[in-house]
Structure formats: structure tokens, C-alpha cells
Amino acid sequence: MTDATRNASSPQGCSPKDRVLIFDTTLRDGEQCPGATMTFEEKLEVADVLDAMGVDIIEAGFPIASDGDFEAVSAIARRIKRATVAGLARAISADIARAGEAVRHAAKPRIHTFVSTSPIHLEHQMRKSEEEVLEIITKTVAQARNLVEDVEWSAMDATRTPIDYLCRTVEAAIKAGATTINLPDTVGYAVPDEYRAMFRQIRERVPNADKAIFSVHCHNDLGLAVANSLAGIEGGARQIECTINGIGERAGNAALEEVVMALRVRGDVLPYDTGIDASLLTRASKAVSTACSFPVQYNKAIVGRNAFAHESGIHQDGMLKNQTTYEIMTPESVGVSKTSLVMGKHSGRAAFRSKLKEMGYDLGDNQLEDAFTRFKALADRKKHVYDEDIEALVDENLASAHDRVRLVSLTVIAGTRGPQRATMKLDVDGRFVTEEAEGNGPIDAVFNAIKAIVPHEAVLELYDVHAVTEGTDAQAEVTVRLSHEGSSVTGRGADPDTLVSSAKAYLVALNKLIAKGVRLHAQAAAE
Ligand SMILES: CC(=O)SCCNC(=O)CCNC(=O)[C@H](O)C(C)(C)COP(=O)(O)OP(=O)(O)OC[C@H]1O[C@@H](n2cnc3c(N)ncnc32)[C@H](O)[C@@H]1OP(=O)(O)O
Numbered sequence: 001m002t003d004a005t006r007n008a009s010s011p012q013g014c015s016p017k018d019r020v021l022i023f024d025t026t027l028r029d030g031e032q033c034p035g036a037t038m039t040f041e042e043k044l045e046v047a048d049v050l051d052a053m054g055v056d057i058i059e060a061g062f063p064i065a066s067d068g069d070f071e072a073v074s075a076i077a078r079r080i081k082r083a084t085v086a087g088l089a090r091a092i093s094a095d096i097a098r099a100g101e102a103v104r105h106a107a108k109p110r111i112h113t114f115v116s117t118s119p120i121h122l123e124h125q126m127r128k129s130e131e132e133v134l135e136i137i138t139k140t141v142a143q144a145r146n147l148v149e150d151v152e153w154s155a156m157d158a159t160r161t162p163i164d165y166l167c168r169t170v171e172a173a174i175k176a177g178a179t180t181i182n183l184p185d186t187v188g189y190a191v192p193d194e195y196r197a198m199f200r201q202i203r204e205r206v207p208n209a210d211k212a213i214f215s216v217h218c219h220n221d222l223g224l225a226v227a228n229s230l231a232g233i234e235g236g237a238r239q240i241e242c243t244i245n246g247i248g249e250r251a252g253n254a255a256l257e258e259v260v261m262a263l264r265v266r267g268d269v270l271p272y273d274t275g276i277d278a279s280l281l282t283r284a285s286k287a288v289s290t291a292c293s294f295p296v297q298y299n300k301a302i303v304g305r306n307a308f309a310h311e312s313g314i315h316q317d318g319m320l321k322n323q324t325t326y327e328i329m330t331p332e333s334v335g336v337s338k339t340s341l342v343m344g345k346h347s348g349r350a351a352f353r354s355k356l357k358e359m360g361y362d363l364g365d366n367q368l369e370d371a372f373t374r375f376k377a378l379a380d381r382k383k384h385v386y387d388e389d390i391e392a393l394v395d396e397n398l399a400s401a402h403d404r405v406r407l408v409s410l411t412v413i414a415g416t417r418g419p420q421r422a423t424m425k426l427d428v429d430g431r432f433v434t435e436e437a438e439g440n441g442p443i444d445a446v447f448n449a450i451k452a453i454v455p456h457e458a459v460l461e462l463y464d465v466h467a468v469t470e471g472t473d474a475q476a477e478v479t480v481r482l483s484h485e486g487s488s489v490t491g492r493g494a495d496p497d498t499l500v501s502s503a504k505a506y507l508v509a510l511n512k513l514i515a516k517g518v519r520l521h522a523q524a525a526a527e
Pocket residue numbers: 029032062064065066089090091092114115116125126156186249
């Protein structure tokens with residue numbers, strides 16, 4: 001641990017852990033993510049959330065990039081009282097002057113200047129020799145240090161830089177006054193062992209290494225940004241550069257929420273503290289996603305909408321018995337109100353029973369088994385099973401417990417070439433009866449088939465259909481009202497197939513009439 005990080009050690013009473021500084025670059029590298037540009041106001045909002053969450057350094061932008069960026073960095077510098085506010089600058093005098101001007105009103109200003117160090121970059125981008133770049137480092141870091149006390153220097157493409165030359169650049173930067181040395185994996189090329197070893201070697205070999213805090217900055221081109229960041233910390237770095245939701249150039253940067261929670265949850269093997277209030281992580285994720293109009297992938301660790309959602313029966317059963325069976329952190333710890341047990345085709349009885357209880361149903365074992373069978377059948381056909389879907393099927397189930405006429409099967413031929421034809425099989429008092437009927441439209445054909453099997457005088461007073469939930473696979477809920485000899489009854493049926501729900505609704509109403517004493521005439525031959 002360097003002197004600088006020791007100053008920021010753990011709160012009193014906690015076991016002493018090394019403090020890792022969180023440098024958030026959502027507003028700079030994050031904004032470099034294609035399509036993630038934020039307006040001035042959006043940047044201020046994000047900066048406020050970051051500050052409230054306790055990030056140590058907010059990299060507010062790249063002031064030379066545009067007047068808009070300069071204005072945003074200046075406004076954030078004026079506004080933020082707790083965190084350090086940094087502005088990025090190339091190793092160019094005008095950039096450094098502009099960054100210095102932008103952050104000068106910050107309570108804690110930082111200039112972050114960078115230059116390439118790898119042979120590929122020196123030859124093809126900078127078109128400079130190693131010696132020329134060493135001179136540039138000395139000159140530009142000194143210029144920045146004349147403007148502010150807190151200067152960060154980054155070796156762009158450090159992980160593709162030969163270690164001997166990297167040592168020389170780091171030594172030069174510290175000598176010129178850099179207080180933080182960032183060794184970025186600019187192109188997401190490193191693997192954890194290599195990145196950890198790089199920090200160990202640099203800290204051992206550079207004579208003045210203990211005068212600076214070392215920093216990691218990892219890109220996610222191989223999906224290793226978080227793993228590399230943690231490895232860099234094990235190698236002696238004490239600052240992590242990261243972004244909310246992992247947004248950033250190309251495949252993005254290490255996600256702030258992931259590094260913070262990895263350090264917290266695995267404190268046993270990663271004994272480091274951050275100053276982040278993790279309960280604000282979800283809020284920060286939403287704020288950034290909204291500001292950038294950049295959706296968070298559903299299965300994103302920590303802040304994705306599925307991060308605390310369980311659909312499979314075995315997991316749901318475990319969760320109902322004890323949350324630690326399938327969750328390594330509580331949803332509340334990252335600002336999510338609760339775990340969700342999502343009802344779907346992989347759910348089991350334990351979760352179904354619990355869901356029904358939550359919805360206010362108290363079913364006996366047989367009723368529950370019946371409803372569960374119907375739920376599984378529905379889930380096989382429907383992508384999302386919502387509470388309303390479950391409610392519809394349970395209500396229908398309860399209503400049909402004493403029915404004398406039940407739907408067994410239905411086939412309808414419909415389309416532009418009428419007449420429409422329905423073939424229906426009903427269970428009437430335990431006997432199967434099949435009839436075929438035509439109609440003026442498929443629903444008329446369905447109702448005529450019912451009348452053919454169970455002739456009755458009742459009049460259809462109302463037919464209404466609406467979607468219970470969203471999407472083309474939504475359950476259609478049909479309401480049918482029948483009246484007979486002064487009494488009228490209503491039936492409801494739900495099914496993703498409107499014709500089936502129509503038949504069910506009609507039969508519910510008909511069964512109610514039968515229960516009221518209307519006589520049945522099952523005419524068709526029993527099978
Ligand atoms: C790894 C990173 O994320 S680095 C940060 C990347 N972010 C950005 O580039 C976003 C903001 N950028 C911009 O708005 C523009 O690129 C500007 C304003 C910075 C520069 O614009 P321009 O002057 O038109 O230059 P352009 O972008 O075409 O080329 C970059 C120039 O900077 C040079 N350069 C790149 N990095 C550095 C550096 N660290 N120090 C000095 N010069 C550098 C390049 O060699 C090139 O110089 P050249 O024109 O002499 O060949």
C-alpha cells in the first residue's frame with residue numbers, strides 16, 4: 001500500500017483492508033461508446049449520481065474535444081464538492097491548458113494526460129521514437145503539474161509495450177510530477193496473470209514507484225475487463241478506472257458495479273475496500289442507461305433486470321427455502337427492491353404455490369395440481385406468463401370445478417372462403433360427444449357447435465374479448481353473457497387462442513344456467 005492510499009484507509013471498526021479508489025470514466029470513455037453521447041444536462045445528472053454514490057474521481061470529459069465537453073467539465077468541476085474532478089488531455093500543450101482551465105474551479109481538480117508507449121502506436125499513430133516520447137512525457141506532465149497538484153499520467157497501450165521501455169516511461173512521468181500512474185489495457189488484449197505481473201514488475205523495478213498510486217484501466221474486447229482490473233489490484237494497483245454499465249469505447253470498459261461488488265462479495269480473497277455506497281448502483285445504472293439511451297442487457301451482472309430473477313423450478317424452490325441457495329448477494333445491497341421468481345415453463349410447484357399465495361389464492365391440493373397442469377400447458381405456449389394470466393387460469397379452474405359440460409377439443413376452419421366450420425368434442429356428464437357446425441364467422445361456428453351438442457334456448461346477450469397481457473401470444477379473455485327465462489349469467493374464459501377462450505366462456509355461462517335448473521338435451525350420439 002502506498003502512502004497515498006493509506007490515507008484513504010478503511011472506516012474505523014472494520015478490519016483493515018486496503019482502500020481502492022474508484023475512478024469513474026462514464027462521462028469520458030463511457031461517452032466514447034458509439035451512440036452514447038449525453039447532453040450537458042444529462043452529464044450533470046450522471047455526475048450528481050456518481051458523487052452521491054461515493055466515487056473518488058469523476059473523469060468528466062475531454063475538454064479539448066469540443067466546446068460542449070469543455071463546458072460540461074467546467075460545470076461539473078464547479079458543482080461537485082466531494083469527488084475529485086478530472087479532465088483528459090493528450091500529451092499536447094494546448095490540451096493540457098484546456099483541461100487545466102476546465103477543472104480549475106473544482107474542489108479537487110485533476111489533469112489526466114496520456115501518451116502512447118507501445119511500438120505499434122509509436123510507429124503508426126504517434127510517428128515518434130521512444131526517446132521523443134520520453135521527452136514529451138517529461139514536458140507535458142510537468143506542464144500539468146504546474147497547473148494542478150493532482151496529475152494522472154497514462155501509458156496508452158501499456159499492455160503491448162515492452163516492460164523495459166514501460167519502466168522508463170513510468171519513471172519519467174513520476175519524476176516530472178505524476179501522482180497517479182495508469183497502465184491501461186487500451187485494446188483489451190491482456191489476460192489476468194499477465195496484467196497482475198506487469199504491475200508487480202513495474203512497482204518492483206521503477207525506483208520512484210512508491211511515490212505514485214497505480215491505476216488499472218481495462219477494456220472488454222475479450223470480456224476480461226473486470227478480471228484484469230481485479231488482477232491489477234492484486235499486482236499492487238490501488239485505483240480502478242471503470243464505467244457504469246461497462247459502457248465505453250468498442251466492447252466497453254470494466255463495469256463499476258461489477259468491480260465494486262466483486263470486491264465486496266469476495267472480500268475473503270480480495271481484501272480491498274471502496275468508498276462506494278452499493279445501494280445506489282441500480283439507480284446509477286438506470287440514470288446512465290436513460291441518459292445515453294443505451295439499454296442494459298437483461299443478463300448484465302448486478303444491474304441487469306435478470307440479475308435477481310429466477311425462473312427455474314429447482315432454483316425457485318431453493319430460493320423459497322433460503323435465499324443464499326442461489327444468490328451470492330442480496331438484491332437490496334445493490335438497490336433492487338426484491339428478488340423476483342418469474343413464472344415460466346421451467347417453474348415448479350413450490351414457486352407456483354408461493355405465487356398463488358402471494359396473489360391471495362388458497363387452493364386445496366387437487367385444485368392446485370389441476371391449476372399447475374394448466375399453468376405448465378400455458379407456459380409451453382406462451383413466452384411470458386404474467387400474474388394476470390395465472391389469475392385468469394385459476395379463476396377459470398375454480399369456476400369449472402362442478403361443470404357438467406366441459407370442452408375436450410376444438411378445431412375450427414376459418415379464413416376468407418367461408419362458411420367457417422367448427423368441430424367440437426364436449427364431455428357432457430362424463431360422455432364424449434362430437435359435433436360439427438357452420439357459422440357466419442368462426443365464433444358463430446363455435447357457438448353453433450355447442451348448441452348442436454347441448455341444444456338450449458338461451459340467448460347470447462353479450463360477447464366481449466380483450467387481451468389479458470401484451471404481445472401476439474397474449475391470453476385472450478372472452479366474456480359471454482347468456483340469458484334464459486329472465487335470468488342472465490356471465491362466463492369468462494382465457495386462452496392464447498381466442499376461439500378456444502370463446503368456447504370456454506360460453507361453456508362457463510352455460511354451466512351456470514344448468515346449475516340454475518335449465519334442462520340439458522345432449523342430442524348427439526355419445527362416443
Ligand atoms: C484510448 C482513448 O480512449 S484515448 C481518447 C480517445 N477519445 C477521443 O479521441 C475523443 C475526443 N477526440 C476528439 O475530439 C478529437 O480526436 C481531438 C479533438 C482530440 C483531436 O482532433 P484532431 O486534431 O482533428 O485529430 P484526430 O482526431 O484526427 O487525430 C488525432 C491526433 O492526435 C494525436 N494523438 C493521439 N493521441 C495522442 C496523445 N496521447 N498525445 C499527443 N498526440 C496524440 C494523433 O497522433 C493525431 O495526430 P496527427 O493529426 O498529428 O496525426
